[in-house]
Amino acid sequence: MKKSKSIKIFVSVLVILVLSMNMMACSTPAGETDTEGDAAAVEGFSWDMASGSTIKVMFNQHPYAEAIIKKIPEFTEETGIEVEYSLTPEENYFDKLTIALNSRSGDPDLFMTGAYQIWEYAPAGYTADLDQFLNDPNMVDPSYDVDDFYEGIIGGLRWDLKAGHKIGTGPLWALPLGFESNVLAYNKRVFDEMDLEVPTTMQELLAVCEELKEFGGPGTYPLAIRGARNWGTIHPGYMTTYSNYGAVDFTIEDGKLISQVNSPEAVEMTEMWVDLIEVGGAPSWSSYTWYQAGADFGAGKAAMLFDATCNGYFQNPEGASEEAGNLAWVAPPLPEGKTEINSNLWTWSMAMNEASKNKTAAWLFLQYFTSADYQKWSITEGNCVDPPRKSVFESQEVQDVLATNTGYIEAFNATVPGTTIQFTPQPHFFQTTTEWAATLQDIVAGNYDSVQEGMDQLKKTMDEIVADVEAE
């Protein structure tokens, strides 16, 4: 009995000892949280100022990431910074990233993100304010021109952290690697064979859809658009057209966000969209994501694609798809009487982990891969498209590459000035837009007597979701 008691005491002491040693080992002494960046802030900029460091970067599987990975050895040679990276498909990428950021371990130092994710990450303190580096002459290569980014694109990554406030002001939370605006892509061969005019208005688009029903036999259909029950359905063609009808998602009333999805403009636009789906959409539209829409367009199953610029672009190089070389682009069709083009923005960007312990090295990486030189290479040789820098887009080499895609440059030029994020920043973005997609599906399925009824119900749901958001 006595023996067992002394064993218990011994084990308890041992456990306490191990735990306290572990805690001592795990806790970071004050002062060690200082970033290497602060220590390295010396006179004058130099690419090898963080030589010997190792940084970790999390990439989403994308041509932008693959192009960067090809150039990492050159980056390491020039800066002396070793880079470890992980590459994860989008389906699982944000789960992995959110868990990593949530742990605040400083790992990864850099990560790819979209602008909408920043509305969750920045208020939580996961992302570093990049202005602190941009405003420090010792940290910026003299040839790095931040004003060269299209204003609407880089502005999409600035936000003052106040729900309801439009993007474009406040700290810069990421730098753009590339972007997507939303345009109408069409199959030139089909349009030529059927002697059809390319639509410039939504009414013309609907009329062309009528003409293109089963244009190539059973299984073919006029217009590929996304329809899956998630936020991805709302942000490309739908939100672009929504803003072109003059509709907005939220307004601020008495310090609260109030959904405007049942406004007359929103309902009129959604009625048009539902008509398009019924007349021209894929038979299994409600399961369509980026992949199905793009693949059907490339395979010649769909005659048109209303989606991100690069979705069709990736189908156009020789060997990429059945209809490669036949694809062409125009600006998004507008409602009758409208001339100003708006397009919703998606930008793959790179942000820095606020908890990173290698901020100088991370900043050098970020600067290197958002520089004009690199971005030009990424278009001409790296299979990327839609550069966020004006000088890169306007360079002759890039123009030569893009000119092989009929109408791409014209559509780009017409759309870029009006390309920005058309949504109102708020932390429940993914929930509200997923509800939006679900309502759209329900309306198409005939679960509501009218579009108005569906949108009225959606407004109520969205108001409930954002009820806890305090807007100013």
Add this chain to the structure above:
Amino acid sequence: MMKNRLMDLLKNVSAYTVICLYSIFAIFPLIWLVIISFKSDTQMYNTTFIFTPTLDNYKIVLFEGADYIQAFINNIIVSGGAVLLSLLVGVPAAYAFARYNFAKKEDLAFTILSFKFAPEILVILPLFMIYQKIGLYDTYFGLIWVYQLITLPLLIWVLRGYFEEISVEVEQAANLDGYPWYSVFWKILVPLIKPGLVASSLLAFIFAWNSFTFPLLLSGFQIETVTVAALRYIGSDTVHYGQMAVAAAVAALPEVVLALIIQKHLVRGLSFGAVKG
């Protein structure tokens, strides 16, 4: 007599027809996997059975960039390591649960079983933070350790049933014959539980091999397993279904080969311990 024969024949024919139909239903996804592994991206969406076969997908996955092969080797290391560690710990544990009576025995056995209850995604954040702190993140041993949540409960619970089946007198007889305890264990008990050992090890290996959430979230920079690497072929530009099919076919190979080798133990092994006389 004649009528009976006719009835038997009819029974046989209908039974075989059902089996054939079920076989086609069960095997078709695999056949489809093999078919699309020979299709190019351009033929993926507009052809079904008639197309120009290509070996490009195999070339890309297996030879261009060593990533997938490396992931395959990683998978063998972590899944094999996880099963070995589980055997090392699980066999004595199962024996103890079957033979000895100690305080809170059933509670402990239930706790081990409960490792399987929690969805992986729910426990991943604390695991991630602990792994980062103690340096197990993105290491072989880290994955082998966390895979114990998958493999250990299975092994212990199956083998416990086996040990309970063997009467204590067998061990006592061997003891009387002068065998030390470890010889009794190796020479008497292990051969008797072999079918269960083989079957549960194989199942544990398959579960570990197919694990996705743990290797996705607890590794990735240095170590990548096939389940995670196979997703590489879903690019943001397009889904390379042909390459994915090759990756899936290659990933399934070890499981199929192992299952064929130990087929005779498999069904017996899993059903034997289940019914007590």
